[in-house]
Amino acid sequence: MAEFADFTLPNIPIQVVNDPDLEEAGISLSMLRLDLAHPLISGNKWFKLKHNLLQARREGQSTLLSFGGAWSNHLHALAAAGNLYGFSTIGVIRGELPDPLNLCLQEAVDAGMHLYAVPRSSYRAKDTEMLAELNTRFGSFYLIPEGGANRQGALGCAEIPSLYVHKRFDLVTLACGTGTTFVGVASTSSLPILGFQVLRGQGYLSREVANLQAQFDLSANCDWRMNDQFHFGGYAKADSELLSFLTKFESRHGIPLEPVYSAKMLYGIYALSKKRDFFPQNCSILAIHGGGLQGRRGFKI
Ligand SMILES: *Cc1c(COP(=O)(O)O)cnc(C)c1O
Numbered sequence: 672m673a674e675f676a677d678f679t680l681p682n683i684p685i686q687v688v689n690d691p692d693l694e695e696a697g698i699s700l701s702m703l704r705l706d707l708a709h710p711l712i713s714g715n716k717w718f719k720l721k722h723n724l725l726q727a728r729r730e731g732q733s734t735l736l737s738f739g740g741a742w743s744n745h746l747h748a749l750a751a752a753g754n755l756y757g758f759s760t761i762g763v764i765r766g767e768l769p770d771p772l773n774l775c776l777q778e779a780v781d782a783g784m785h786l787y788a789v790p791r792s793s794y795r796a797k798d799t800e801m802l803a804e805l806n807t808r809f810g811s812f813y814l815i816p817e818g819g820a821n822r823q824g825a826l827g828c829a830e831i832p833s834l835y836v837h838k839r840f841d842l843v844t845l846a847c848g849t850g851t852t853f854v855g856v857a858s859t860s861s862l863p864i865l866g867f868q869v870l871r872g873q874g875y876l877s878r879e880v881a882n883l884q885a886q887f888d889l890s891a892n893c894d895w896r897m898n899d900q901f902h903f904g905g906y907a908k909a910d911s912e913l914l915s916f917l918t919k920f921e922s923r924h925g926i927p928l929e930p931v932y933s934a935k936m937l938y939g940i941y942a943l944s945k946k947r948d949f950f951p952q953n954c955s956i957l958a959i960h961g962g963g964l965q966g967r968r969g970f971k972i
Contacts, residue, residue, distance in 0.1 A: 866896070
C-alpha cells in the first residue's frame with residue numbers, strides 16, 4: 672500500500688501549443704497537462720481526492736463512497752486511489768449498470784470498487800432517505816459528493832496555481848462541471864481565470880461558483896469569468912463539429928482530449944479568438960487540461 676507521502680504535488684509539464692489558427696489571432700497557447708498528473712488518478716481528480724482521502728484517514732474511515740455516471744472520471748480515479756492507498760470503495764451509479772460493464776466501470780471493479788446502481792429518480796434526490804439506505808447496506812463510510820465537489824476537493828485544486836505561478840501568462844482557462852476545481856484555482860491564482868461551463872443553462876455556473884465560494888469559504892484571489900456559450904447542448908452532448916475539432920487538435924498537437932470537458936474549452940478558446948477584442952492583444956493563455964479521458968471512451972471516437 673502506498674503511503675500518503677506519495678501524495679506530494681506531481682511534476683506536471685506545461686506544453687506550448689503552436690497553432691497557426693491562434694497565431695493569426697495574435698494568441699499564444701500553452702497547456703498545463705494535468706492529464707499527466709498520475710497514470711491512474713487522472714487530472715483534476717487527483718487534486719480533488721487528495722484532501723478527501725486525508726480527511727477520511729483522519730476520521731478513521733476505511734470505506735469511501737461516491738456517486739457518478741457510467742463514464743465517470745471521478746469514480747474511475749476514486750477506485751484507483753482507494754486501491755493504491757488501502758481504502759474500500761463503493762461507486763453508486765446513476766441508472767442501471769451496463770451489461771456487460773463498459774471499460775470505465777470494468778477498470779473500477781478491477782481496482783476493487785463495489786458498484787451499486789440506483790434508479791435515476793432517487794439518484795437525483797440523493798436525500799437523507801437514500802443515505803440512510805446506503806448506511807444500512809454498507810455500514811459506515813466517508814462520503815465524497817459526485818465529482819468530488821466539496822471543500823476538500825476545492826482545497827486540493829487550490830494547489831494547482833503553484834504549478835504555473837512562476838510562468839508568465841495573461842489568462843488561465845479551465846472547463847467546468849460542478850465548478851469545484853474553478854473555485855479552488857480561483858482562491859489562489861494570481862492570474863485571471865476564464866471558465867467554460869460544459870452544462871446548459873445561461874449564467875448557471877457563474878451563480879453556482881458564487882454559491883460554492885460562500886459554502887466552502889474560499890473567496891477568489893483573482894478576476895474570474897465564466898463563459899456559458901460552448902456547452903454544445905448540455906453535459907456530455909457533442910456534435911460532429913466538436914468531434915472533428917477534437918480529432919484535428921489531437922492529430923496536430925498529440926494531446927489527447929475528450930468531448931465532455933477539454934474539447935469544449937479549447938473549441939471555446941479558438942472560437943473566441945476569432946472575435947476581435949475578446950482577448951487582449953498578444954494574449955498568452957494557459958489552458959488547464961483537466962485530464963480524465965473516460966468520456967472519450969463513451970463516444971468511441
Ligand atoms: C471532472 C472534470 C472536470 C470538471 O471539474 P469540476 O471541478 O467539476 O468543475 C473538468 N475536466 C475534466 C477532464 C474532468 O474530469
